[in-house]
Amino acid sequence: MSEILRQHAEQQFTEELHELKQQESHPIPENWQLSPQSVVTYLMGGKLKNGFEIKPKYIGNRRLMEIAVATLATDRALLLYGLPGTAKSWVSEHIAAAVSGNSTYVVQGTAGTGEEAIRYGWNYAELLAKGPSQSALVETPVMRAMREGKIARIEELTRIGSDVQDTLITILSEKTLPVPELNSEIQAVRGFNVIATANNRDKGVNELSSALKRRFNTVILPLPATLAEETEIVRSRVASFQTAMKLPAEAPALAEINRIVTIFRELRAGVTSDNKTKLKSPTGTLSTAEAISVVNNGMALSGYFGDGNLNANDLIAGILGAVVKDPVQDKIVWQEYLETVVKQRDDWKDLYRAARDML
Known part of the structure; x- marks a missing residue:
């Protein structure tokens, strides 16, 4: 791993996450790796009872991190919103690492992101040879997160077209992902949720629909105060x-x-x-x-x-x-x-x- 240019958060801070788990004394939501209190300690830093030092990942208002983490323990998704460079992606990655032990279920939003990047895609060779089947289905990070009860991350949500954004509505409200081609559906396992990020410099590019906004709790990350x-x-x-x-x-x-x-x-x-x-x-x-x-x-x-x-x-x-x-x-x-x-x-x-x- 020493040759890896940038390790994922859960790899880079394995020791900290392990120590937090060992010292855990609060209730842990189902399929979470740590309690909400410990997730915030991981983000903000602090000293554990055994003297182990947790380095801060976010330097700023602790209450914002408490609100963000508490949101993920409810049925609402989390939207991290703010100016470019306010650590939205950084915070998203570290929250996912602490909550799920896996920060890699990521969809990168761009103007070219289609529905298949969020819902599911198809292996067209398999599809042409055998027709719609489970083996031809290509799972997305969101689908895998639903199956495993993990956190899915969607970066730059407002860069994605409005029609594609709205594919999230059923996922976030019903906690299901219909697969009509197979006459089946994926039902989210407890622990599943979504963290999205959005840049306020993109305001007006692809505004979230009111229906989608209701599925998110928005936390605005400000520029550093001092x-x-x-x-x-x-x-x-x-x-x-x-x-x-x-x-x-x-x-x-x-x-x-x-x-x-x-x-x-x-x-x-x-x-x-x-x-x-x-x-x-x-x-x-x-x-x-x-x-x-x-x-x-x-x-x-x-x-x-x-x-x-x-x-x-x-x-x-x-x-x-x-x-x-x-x-x-x-x-x-x-x-x-x-x-x-x-x-x-x-x-x-x-x-x-x-x-x-x-x-």
Whole structure:
């Protein structure tokens, strides 16, 4: 497994999940691996009675995670909704890993996702040779999750066409999946539920029908509330990336991560952190996920083309790539930010020089 680029959550955190199961003292819903309380501990982190430390997977409002996990213990599905980069997919994966011990029953939503990706498909060679039969049926992740009482995940639900989305209505309301070609149906086993994610930047693309919305409990995942919170998220995710990729670079100084996060937060908000200077915001989202990518890219540059210590020259290309999505409008926004904010900060002079060299 050491050669796997990215392990599934249940593989990467096997020891934590095992310890939580060993220390379990709360009622466990049928076909769940852990109690709802332990699932939230897995997500938020904490110390167990035996002293074992659980690392936080989500840094933010604990109540949001409690609501999300409690929803899955009811007959309603869970919709994680928010801006790009607010850890919707990350949270979805870790909840599924803790609840079901398997986070791999995933449907990736796109404009081309059809009904067969959610309901079932057919092996057409078998279908032509023998007609509709159980052996010709191709099960989807949703169908397998129903059979086994697991969590199914649907990523980017609002990217899927409205007519395809509505195939979920019977699954979520009746907990059955009819297979009329075989005159049969799949009935969901206890423990089955669905976690979907949706991006509010896609609002208006394929809106959920009112009938489908009623089948979901929506939890909105916000951007990190504070600079310290967002910096810690970036630091912890970068540390995981560095371990997985085995980059020949030193762990970045917290001050460098803090600078990137500050830039992103100020440009997102349209005002400096001291509320003294109003700013124009770029067209992109400047999410936490993009901040993580900027640091990771900088570490690769410093490790392979520098001295292994992350510096302003390593970071600036990634920052420019994240901020300047529109070469005309965003370039003006960035230049104004450089001159009115970055240039004025004494401890950011290196960042200003590196940025000027890249323009």
